[in-house]
Every structure is written in C-alpha cells, then in structure tokens.
Amino acid sequence: MSASARSQTIDISLTVNGRPVQASVEPRLSLLDFLREELDLTGAKKGCNRGECGTCTVLVDGRRVNSCLVLAASASNHEVVTVEGLAKDGELHPVQQAFIEADALQCGFCTSGQIISAVACIEEGHAGSTEEIREWMSGNLCRCSCYPQIAEAVEMAARRMEADNA
Amino acid sequence: MHNFVYERANSADNAMDLGHRDGAAILAGGTELLNWMRIGIESPDLLVDIRDLGHLDRIEEIEGGLRIGALCRLNDVACHPAIKRDFPVLSSAILQSASAQLRNLATIGGNPLQRVRCPYFREETVNACNKRHAGSGCAAYEGHNERMAIFGWTPECVAVQPSDPAVAFAALDAVVIVQSTDGTRRIPMREFHVLPDEDPSAHSVLGRGELITGIEISTPAPHSAYLKVRERQSYEYALVSAAVTLDLDGETIRNARIALGSVAMRPWRLLATEDLLVGKRLGSKDIAEAVDAGFAEARALSGNAYKITLARNAALRAIELASEN
Numbered sequence: 001m002s003a004s005a006r007s008q009t010i011d012i013s014l015t016v017n018g019r020p021v022q023a024s025v026e027p028r029l030s031l032l033d034f035l036r037e038e039l040d041l042t043g044a045k046k047g048c049n050r051g052e053c054g055t056c057t058v059l060v061d062g063r064r065v066n067s068c069l070v071l072a073a074s075a076s077n078h079e080v081v082t083v084e085g086l087a088k089d090g091e092l093h094p095v096q097q098a099f100i101e102a103d104a105l106q107c108g109f110c111t112s113g114q115i116i117s118a119v120a121c122i123e124e125g126h127a128g129s130t131e132e133i134r135e136w137m138s139g140n141l142c143r144c145s146c147y148p149q150i151a152e153a154v155e156m157a158a159r160r161m162e163a164d165n166a
Numbered sequence: 167m168h169n170f171v172y173e174r175a176n177s178a179d180n181a182m183d184l185g186h187r188d189g190a191a192i193l194a195g196g197t198e199l200l201n202w203m204r205i206g207i208e209s210p211d212l213l214v215d216i217r218d219l220g221h222l223d224r225i226e227e228i229e230g231g232l233r234i235g236a237l238c239r240l241n242d243v244a245c246h247p248a249i250k251r252d253f254p255v256l257s258s259a260i261l262q263s264a265s266a267q268l269r270n271l272a273t274i275g276g277n278p279l280q281r282v283r284c285p286y287f288r289e290e291t292v293n294a295c296n297k298r299h300a301g302s303g304c305a306a307y308e309g310h311n312e313r314m315a316i317f318g319w320t321p322e323c324v325a326v327q328p329s330d331p332a333v334a335f336a337a338l339d340a341v342v343i344v345q346s347t348d349g350t351r352r353i354p355m356r357e358f359h360v361l362p363d364e365d366p367s368a369h370s371v372l373g374r375g376e377l378i379t380g381i382e383i384s385t386p387a388p389h390s391a392y393l394k395v396r397e398r399q400s401y402e403y404a405l406v407s408a409a410v411t412l413d414l415d416g417e418t419i420r421n422a423r424i425a426l427g428s429v430a431m432r433p434w435r436l437l438a439t440e441d442l443l444v445g446k447r448l449g450s451k452d453i454a455e456a457v458d459a460g461f462a463e464a465r466a467l468s469g470n471a472y473k474i475t476l477a478r479n480a481a482l483r484a485i486e487l488a489s490e491n
Binding site: 030050057071117120 | 167168169170171172193195196197200201203204213215217264265266267268270271399400401
C-alpha cells in the first residue's frame with residue numbers, strides 16, 4: 001500500500017434523514033459503518049457485510065440499497081434515509097405500525113432492513129399481491145422465518161397507504 | 167479491507183487514464199468489487215469511481231436496436247418499456263437476478279464481470295484454485311462440484327459464469343462496447359468470457375485500462391424467454407438457466423437462438439440445436455431431438471450428472487415459454 005493510501009481522507013457532504021451532514025472519511029469506510037459508527041444511527045444492522053442478508057438496507061435518493069456495498073465516499077452529494085428517519089412528528093410510518101400489528105418480527109435483527117425495504121417496495125408499486133411482495137422482498141432474510149407475517153404487514157401498509165392517497 | 171486511494175472520474179477519458187495505472191480498479195455498482203476486496207480476491211491501491219459519467223447512464227435507440235449504457239442499474243434496464251416489449255428474455259433474466267436492492271446498485275456493464283461462485287474461489291482461506299492463484303490447481307475438479315460445469319471444462323477449472331443477464335445477451339447476439347486509450351473494441355457477449363482450455367485463470371477478455379461503456383442489442387425478440395432453475399424460488403444463483411429467442415412463422419420455427427447459463431465458464435450456445443430447429447414445428451418430437459443434439463458434447467463431473475438432464479429439460483421448457491410470449 002502506498003503512503004498516500006494510508007493518509008487519504010475524503011470530505012463528504014450528504015443528507016441523512018433530512019439533515020445535512022459533513023464529514024471526513026477514509027476511502028474504505030462503508031456507508032453502513034459511517035451511519036453506525038460516525039453518526040450513531042444503529043438502525044441499519046451489520047449482518048453479513050457482503051450484500052447477502054439485506055439488514056443494512058437504506059434508501060439512497062429514494063431507492064433501497066445495501067449500505068454495506070456503498071462506500072461513504074460514493075454517497076457524497078446524495079440523500080440517505082434510514083429507519084430512524086421514517087417516523088414523522090412522533091407518528092410511526094404506516095409500515096412500522098403494520099409490522100407491530102401483524103407481529104412481523106421475532107428477534108428483530110432484520111426488522112430495520114425489512115421496514116426500509118418494504119417502504120421502497122410499496123413506493124415502487126411492487127406490493128400488489130402476496131406473491132409479488134414475497135418476490136420483491138426476497139433480498140431481506142429473516143432467520144426467525146417471519147415471512148408470512150412480514151408479507152402480511154407489507155400488504156396491510158400498502159392498502160392503508162393507497163386508501164390514504166385515494 | 168486494505169485501504170486505497172479513491173478518485174471520482176469526471177470523464178470517460180479520465181476513467182481510462184486512471185484505470186490504466188498499476189493497481190487501479192474501476193468502481194461502478196460495487197456489489198462485487200467491495201466483496202472481492204473484503205475476501206482478498208482483489209486489493210487495488212486505487213479505486214476509480216465512475217458514477218459521475220452520466221452519459222453512460224442512458225438507454226438509447228440506435229440503428230435497428232438499443233444501446234444500453236454501462237452504468238444503467240439492473241432494475242432500470244429490466245423495467246424499461248422498450249426492453250420489456252422487445253426483449254422480454256433480457257427483462258426476465260435481470261429480474262431473476264440478485265435482489266431488488268442489489269439490482270438498484272448493480273450496473274448492466276459490471277454484471278458480466280462478476281466472478282465465479284465456486285466455493286474454492288470465494289473462500290477466505292487458501293485453496294487450490296487457478297483463478298485465485300494461477301498454477302495452484304482446481305480443488306473443485308475432484309471436490310464439491312455439484313454446481314459446476316457440464317460444458318467446456320478442463321481439470322484446471324470447472325467453474326461456471328454466474329451472470330443471468332449475460333445468458334440473455336448471448337442469446338440476443340449482444341455486443342459489448344469497450345473503450346481504452348487505444349480506441350474502441352466491439353466484443354460479442356458470446357466471446358466475452360474465457361473458457362479454461364484457453365486460460366483457466368482468466369475471467370473475461372477485458373484488459374487493464376479497458377472500460378465497458380455499453381452493451382448493444384439489435385433485432386427485437388418478442389418471442390423470447392428466460393427460465394432459471396434454482397434451489398430457492400427467489401434470490402438465488404441458478405443451477406442451470408436457459409435463454410431462448412424464436413423467430414416464428416405461425417407454428418414453424420424460422421430461426422432459434424438458445425444460450426444456457428451456469429453450465430460453463432461462458433453462456434453456452436446450443437448451435438447444433440439451433441441449426442436443427444430451423445423449419446421444425448412447435449410441439450413436434452423434432453424439438454426434443456434437436457435439443458438432445460446440442461447436448462452431445464456435455465460431460466458430467468463426479469457430482470453433477472443431474473445438471474445435464476436439468477439443463478436439457480430447461481432448454482425444452484424455455485422453447486415452449488418463448489413461443490407463448
């Protein structure tokens with residue numbers, strides 16, 4: 001490794017949950033580690049750190065991505081939303097409320113990723129049926145195997161959000 | 167992960183210039199490269215992030231077809247109206263790849279560059295693997311080879327190329343557009359990956375400093391389909407897959423193109439089958455005979471004879487699916 005590689009820091013400027021954030025980071029720092037370790041936003045979890053489990057899912061510019069596979073440096077000039085940014089004025093997001101009502105979690109480790117992914121899944125228009133939800137939520141693993149309840153929660157939230165927007 | 171220098175390229179020329187340096191690697195979606203760096207498959211000193219090259223982020227009409235910019239995200243390609251309408255085999259192959267959130271990161275130009283999923287290649291400990299350490303051998307040849315090749319393998323490497331979109335592109339006779347400081351190369355997707363009899367340590371023909379800028383597809387293929395067979399219904403690599411495009415005259419096949427996935431180190435075209443299918447009627451017993459001819463050169467390893475039957479049946483079923491589209 002060259003001396004410059006050891007010493008390089010990169011100034012980044014991004015929006016996280018609506019707030020402007022500026023920082024100086026090592027090139028190898030992932031967006032996930034930046035959120036958890038530098039900003040203390042520990043909602044996004046570090047499961048596999050290989051893009052396989054989905055528990056680190058966040059929204060970047062409104063689209064769901066695995067934050068373990070994004071460098072913090074690459075996220076500069078982009079808008080990030082984590083599970084901490086969903087509730088508004090003390091009111092849970094409809095997806096969060098539905099996860100509680102449908103009992104869509106056991107240990108909870110995958111839940112932040114599931115909820116963020118579900119918000120995007122509904123926004124994309126991929127929550128039309130249980131089958132479609134299961135396909136488009138397949139990037140979020142649940143080792144407690146709450147899949148039926150998770151699909152039910154996503155469907156419940158989607159129908160309520162449609163009704164609210166009607 | 168080793169640390170590295172990070173640069174954002176501000177033009178294609180800048181990317182090629184930086185990418186040509188010793189120890190440089192191009193970063194696009196990052197869904198493969200960052201994992202290679204964590205496992206130790208690659209340890210670049212310089213990452214050249216090309217995310218700002220906006221002109222590579224478009225799907226454009228060209229004479230008789232489409233040029234898909236290399237930085238288009240997989241989901242955007244799959245959901246593009248012209249791709250869904252004219253190239254369902256490609257849309258379907260993409261949507262059966264990875265997961266929704268990975269497809270929001272992964273790019274169409276980077277996807278064919280993904281490396282083999284062979285467990286000996288991906289292991290963090292040291293194994294005999296000519297793709298990890300040239301000359302070290304192939305632990306999979308006499309080891310766990312249930313998911314390995316049935317076509318074109320040698321005892322030096324039995325791994326398979328795992329990309330789904332590349333299989334669809336091979337059936338569509340797509341062309342990969344590659345730029346470097348020496349100019350532009352046009353590489354058929356069918357020749358993009360390297361078989362082990364040529365070089366068991368190689369992945370693709372892409373050289374240092376070369377940048378994939380786009381992939382071109384020409385003749386629309388509305389009668390086309392992609393069938394992926396896997397152990398889970400979603401979010402899983404293929405055991406085998408089959409991409410088929412048909413040019414039909416009523417119930418008669420004028421022309422067929424068939425590429426199989428996860429059976430070789432490159433998408434495997436069944437050329438003998440394609441020749442025999444010309445003029446045959448859908449649903450006739452000639453179809454199975456033609457497919458069987460394409461499997462004359464299939465060879466099983468110690469643990470994967472099932473893949474020959476599975477791939478043969480997948481090809482047959484994909485022909486039916488393509489005719490129904």
